[in-house]
Amino acid sequence: xxxxxxxxxxxxxxxxxxxxxxxxxxxxxxxxxxxxxxxxxxxxxxxxxxxxxxxxxxxxxxxxxxxxxxxxxxxxxxxxxxxxxxxxxxxxxxxxxxxxxxxxxxxxxxxxxxxxxxxxxxxxxxxxxxxxxxxxxxxxxxxxxxxxxxxxxxxxxxxxxxxxxxxxxxxxxxxxxxxxxxxxxxxxxxxxxxxxxxxxxxxxxxxxxxxxxxxxxxxxxxxxxxxxxxxxxxxxxxxxxxxxxxxxxxxxxxxxxxxxxxxxxxxxxxxxxxxxxxxxxxxxxxxxxxxxxxxxxxxxxxxxxxxxxxxxxxxxxxxxxxxxxxxxxxxxxxxxxxxxxxxxxxxxxxxxxxxxxxxxxxxxxxxxxxxxxxxxxxxxxxxxxxxxxxxxxxxxxxxxxxxxxxxxxxxxxxxxxxxxxxxxxxxxxxxxxxxxxxxxxxxxxxxxxxxxxxxxxxxxxxxxxxxxxxxxxxxxxxxxxxxxxxxxxxxxxxxxxxxxxxxxxxxxxxxxxxxxxxxxxxxxxxxxxxxxxxxxxxxxxxxxxxxxxxxxxxxxxxxxxxxxxxxxxxxxxxxxxxxxxxxxxxxxxxxxxxxxxxxxxxxxxxxxxxxxxxxxxxxxxxxxxxxxxxxxxxxxxxxxxxxxxxxxxxxxxxxxxxxxxxxxxxxxxxxxxxxxxxxxxxxxxxxxxxxxxxxxxxxxxxxxxxxxxxxxxxxxxxxxxxxxxxxxxxxxxxxxxxxxxxxxxxxxxxxxxxxxxxxxxxxxxxxxxxxxxxxxxxxxxxxxxxxxxxxxxxxxxxxxxxxxxxxxxxxxxxxxxxxxxxxxxxxxxxxxxxx
RNA sequence: GCCCGGGUGGCGGAAUGGCAGACGCACAGGACUUAAAAUCCUGGGAAGGAAACUUCGUAUCGGUUCAAGUCCGAUCCCGGGCACCA
Numbered sequence: 001x002x003x004x005x006x007x008x009x010x011x012x013x014x015x016x017x018x019x020x021x022x023x024x025x026x027x028x029x030x031x032x033x034x035x036x037x038x039x040x041x042x043x044x045x046x047x048x049x050x051x052x053x054x055x056x057x058x059x060x061x062x063x064x065x066x067x068x069x070x071x072x073x074x075x076x077x078x079x080x081x082x083x084x085x086x087x088x089x090x091x092x093x094x095x096x097x098x099x100x101x102x103x104x105x106x107x108x109x110x111x112x113x114x115x116x117x118x119x120x121x122x123x124x125x126x127x128x129x130x131x132x133x134x135x136x137x138x139x140x141x142x143x144x145x146x147x148x149x150x151x152x153x154x155x156x157x158x159x160x161x162x163x164x165x166x167x168x169x170x171x172x173x174x175x176x177x178x179x180x181x182x183x184x185x186x187x188x189x190x191x192x193x194x195x196x197x198x199x200x201x202x203x204x205x206x207x208x209x210x211x212x213x214x215x216x217x218x219x220x221x222x223x224x225x226x227x228x229x230x231x232x233x234x235x236x237x238x239x240x241x242x243x244x245x246x247x248x249x250x251x252x253x254x255x256x257x258x259x260x261x262x263x264x265x266x267x268x269x270x271x272x273x274x275x276x277x278x279x280x281x282x283x284x285x286x287x288x289x290x291x292x293x294x295x296x297x298x299x300x301x302x303x304x305x306x307x308x309x310x311x312x313x314x315x316x317x318x319x320x321x322x323x324x325x326x327x328x329x330x331x332x333x334x335x336x337x338x339x340x341x342x343x344x345x346x347x348x349x350x351x352x353x354x355x356x357x358x359x360x361x362x363x364x365x366x367x368x369x370x371x372x373x374x375x376x377x378x379x380x381x382x383x384x385x386x387x388x389x390x391x392x393x394x395x396x397x398x399x400x401x402x403x404x405x406x407x408x409x410x411x412x413x414x415x416x417x418x419x420x421x422x423x424x425x426x427x428x429x430x431x432x433x434x435x436x437x438x439x440x441x442x443x444x445x446x447x448x449x450x451x452x453x454x455x456x457x458x459x460x461x462x463x464x465x466x467x468x469x470x471x472x473x474x475x476x477x478x479x480x481x482x483x484x485x486x487x488x489x490x491x492x493x494x495x496x497x498x499x500x501x502x503x504x505x506x507x508x509x510x511x512x513x514x515x516x517x518x519x520x521x522x523x524x525x526x527x528x529x530x531x532x533x534x535x536x537x538x539x540x541x542x543x544x545x546x547x548x549x550x551x552x553x554x555x556x557x558x559x560x561x562x563x564x565x566x567x568x569x570x571x572x573x574x575x576x577x578x579x580x581x582x583x584x585x586x587x588x589x590x591x592x593x594x595x596x597x598x599x600x601x602x603x604x605x606x607x608x609x610x611x612x613x614x615x616x617x618x619x620x621x622x623x624x625x626x627x628x629x630x631x632x633x634x635x636x637x638x639x640x641x642x643x644x645x646x647x648x649x650x651x652x653x654x655x656x657x658x659x660x661x662x663x664x665x666x667x668x669x670x671x672x673x674x675x676x677x678x679x680x681x682x683x684x685x686x687x688x689x690x691x692x693x694x695x696x697x698x699x700x701x702x703x704x705x706x707x708x709x710x711x712x713x714x715x716x717x718x719x720x721x722x723x724x725x726x727x728x729x730x731x732x733x734x735x736x737x738x739x740x741x742x743x744x745x746x747x748x749x750x751x752x753x754x755x756x757x758x759x760x761x762x763x764x765x766x767x768x769x770x771x772x773x774x775x776x777x778x779x780x781x782x783x784x785x786x787x788x789x790x791x792x793x794x795x796x797x798x799x800x801x802x803x804x805x806x807x808x809x810x811x812x813x814x815x816x817x818x819x820x821x822x823x824x825x826x827x828x829x830x831x832x833x834x835x
Numbered sequence: 836g837c838c839c840g841g842g843u844g845g846c847g848g849a850a851u852g853g854c855a856g857a858c859g860c861a862c863a864g865g866a867c868u869u870a871a872a873a874u875c876c877u878g879g880g881a882a883g884g885a886a887a888c889u890u891c892g893u894a895u896c897g898g899u900u901c902a903a904g905u906c907c908g909a910u911c912c913c914g915g916g917c918a919c920c921a
Binding site for chain 2: 218220248249250304327348351434639646833834
């Protein structure tokens with residue numbers, strides 16, 4: 001038996017030599033952009049997760065290529081990032097050096113997959129040729145007012161010593177290092193992703209994306225429509241007119257008659273102004289205390305606290321005097337930083353009201369509440385306050401105790417009340433989003449420097465595009481003090497102001513690596529362009545990406561950021577499409593043998609290299625595709641890989657056998673055999689359909705069936721020519737899955753006539769006629785229970801099928817003389833006789 | 836708490852409302868072999884039965900339907916996301 005391992009190099013070299021992976025611009029009309037998420041060289045090795053993403057994706061690319069598409073499948077490295085820098089602090093190895101080294105190893109490993117990556121589009125985000133344009137992107141966003149600097153509370157990871165984005169905070173811990181995240185007030189750079197909130201939300205429905213990812217993004221954007229309502233301060237004599245109102249945001253304007261107090265966030269600017277003398281000390285202490293407690297504690301303790309400010313405001317609907325509180329459960333960074341509290345119909349307000357003994361006014365009853373002809377409310381819902389006081393009742397329903405609005409259904413009341421308030425200038429409809437602007441400043445070295453200069457005279461001055469890239473200096477010192485090495489690098493920091501030419505200082509923050517990865521798919525098709533990030537025309541013909549395959553962990557980060565960047569570049573006139581990734585698929589997660597997530601500490605990490613070294617890449621990648629449902633993943637199993645080895649050896653023997661016999665009897669007759677022909681076309685049809693859906697495991701199952709069928713026909717002495725033909729189809733079907741082995745088998749089959757790579761051949765297409773059988777087997781049910789099977793001519797009419805079914809021996813016995821009441825016939829499936 | 840997924844043999848996993856368990860692993864039996872391995876063939880949801888066959892069976896309970904793993908309602912468990920968002 002041949003050593004499959006030896007085939008990897010042979011065919012890889014051949015593909016390289018022949019330029020088989022090259023994208024040919026001539027065929028641009030048939031382009032297919034097949035993208036995988038590029039690798040992050042933080043660890044020194046390609047791990048199983050990479051393989052599980054890249055190998056099946058390559059099978060898909062090869063399938064598309066054989067289908068006649070001009071496939072563009074690039075690969076590169078997302079090579080900036082914290083881990084390299086942390087490694088430098090720990091070991092003294094410069095991030096540039098460790099990154100270069102890791103990339104070298106990983107490139108070798110990538111080669112081992114045997115994937116058809118386009119060689120000329122290779123990129124590394126940490127190379128000046130690339131980050132020059134990441135900086136260009138920043139400047140463009142700045143120019144358009146989409147990048148700005150502000151003092152804001154940000155998430156600060158103490159261990160990483162840098163600010164991180166909202167999206168990078170998981171359970172109040174850093175997404176990367178899992179240590180605590182602190183809220184800090186810092187001047188930071190932001191991208192105005194919120195300006196695109198509505199489009200980012202809306203266009204989600206046009207995408208062929210996993211529904212879960214769409215749901216996550218929708219959730220993250222968090223649109224809610226409601227009203228912004230003003231509560232006028234009851235004693236506003238000493239304040240300016242604009243300050244005399246508290247604006248609250250609510251989605252439940254229908255509950256406004258149930259408001260018993262108003263709450264401000266402790267950070268709210270009005271707090272200071274409205275607090276009365278008697279309450280000043282208490283309020284100040286409370287504000288100080290809550291601001292000091294990090295968000296972490298504010299969330300984990302959850303117990304609501306607050307204090308009375310001494311001030312009152314007036315209900316805009318009935319003029320009722322309402323006390324104003326400040327409380328930690330009101331958040332400054334959402335809505336207006338103030339809420340109207342309706343304890344009877346909101347859980348949080350209820351909890352607070354109970355604790356501080358505030359009135360609870362019920363104004364909504366369940367949907368059973370109705371006005372009778374005399375305008376009296378009848379209540380039929382069991383949850384209504386008049387029966388069992390099941391409050392807080394947070395659902396919508398019918399209004400009670402709400403003046404002229406009583407009796408209205410909630411949704412109607414919301415519209416009506418807002419309309420009336422608008423007339424009085426005290427309210428309007430308002431949409432809020434949970435999405436915050438993207439914080440992109442990082443106080444770290446190993447990233448693209450933000451191309452900004454701070455000048456004492458001119459203020460913030462962008463680096464002129466002609467001066468790009470702002471190069472990251474190599475000679476910096478990495479220390480454990482948590483201070484950005486760049487800020488201590490004199491030769492980097494000190495510069496001249498481009499405007500006034502006086503000495504000025506460079507911005508020392510670098511860009512979040514997600515900025516680098518938010519546009520890399522635009523760079524690939526024009527990766528060697530020295531003048532521009534990409535040529536507009538080229539991109540217009542190559543983008544959007546047709547199939548994007550990668551991990552689900554990027555749902556609210558990379559995938560959202562990329563959509564935003566695409567839209568902003570479109571609005572600047574650089575792109576002519578709205579969405580970067582029309583079709584997206586996430587591969588599942590491969591777990592350790594123990595069914596647990598792989599981790600070094602658990603000691604259950606599976607190293608792909610060991611298996612590839614032993615079996616070659618085809619067996620390994622086929623196991624990854626056959627052993628799991630692609631989008632589910634699952635636990636690793638060593639036996640599974642042996643199964644695929646067995647299968648491929650079985651195919652090899654088959655090809656060996658058939659090509660040997662063909663050599664012996666080259667003029668074998670071609671005698672048609674329906675069954676074998678059917679098996680071949682059945683396999684072709686399903687492998688095509690399954691590959692289109694990335695259902696690799698079932699596609700391989702169909703190929704296995706074909707192999708079994710061919711073996712059977714050899715035994716049955718079916719025409720050698722036909723077997724030979726079936727075999728050739730088999731190898732083509734197999735080619736995207738096991739490219740090296742398929743090339744070898746193809747060469748074996750062709751013998752002296754071999755001319756070119758199997759990937760220059762079209763993928764088999766099935767012939768519908770070959771799948772039409774003369775006879776079909778139908779199951780016959782009596783009262784929905786299967787009693788018999790019958791063979792009917794495929795062309796039989798329903799009447800004929802009925803006749804055959806009823807005259808079947810077992811059916812006669814089962815019916816036992818009873819008269820059929822109804823006969824249901826499902827084409828090609830079954831007959832159900834109801835008696 | 837809320838929003839998504841998911842729960843099918845000993846195992847990985849298949850099933851446009853229409854014959855549950857494709858394909859494979861493991862297992863068992865047979866062939867080949869001095870023997871073993873490899874290979875090739877056959878069999879395997881469970882229970883009962885000599886067999887034909889019968890009954891049960893896709894987390895649980897109920898419903899719709901001639902027909903439910905699939906649709907609907909409730910419950911339990913597992914995974915993921917969000918989490919004081921007014």
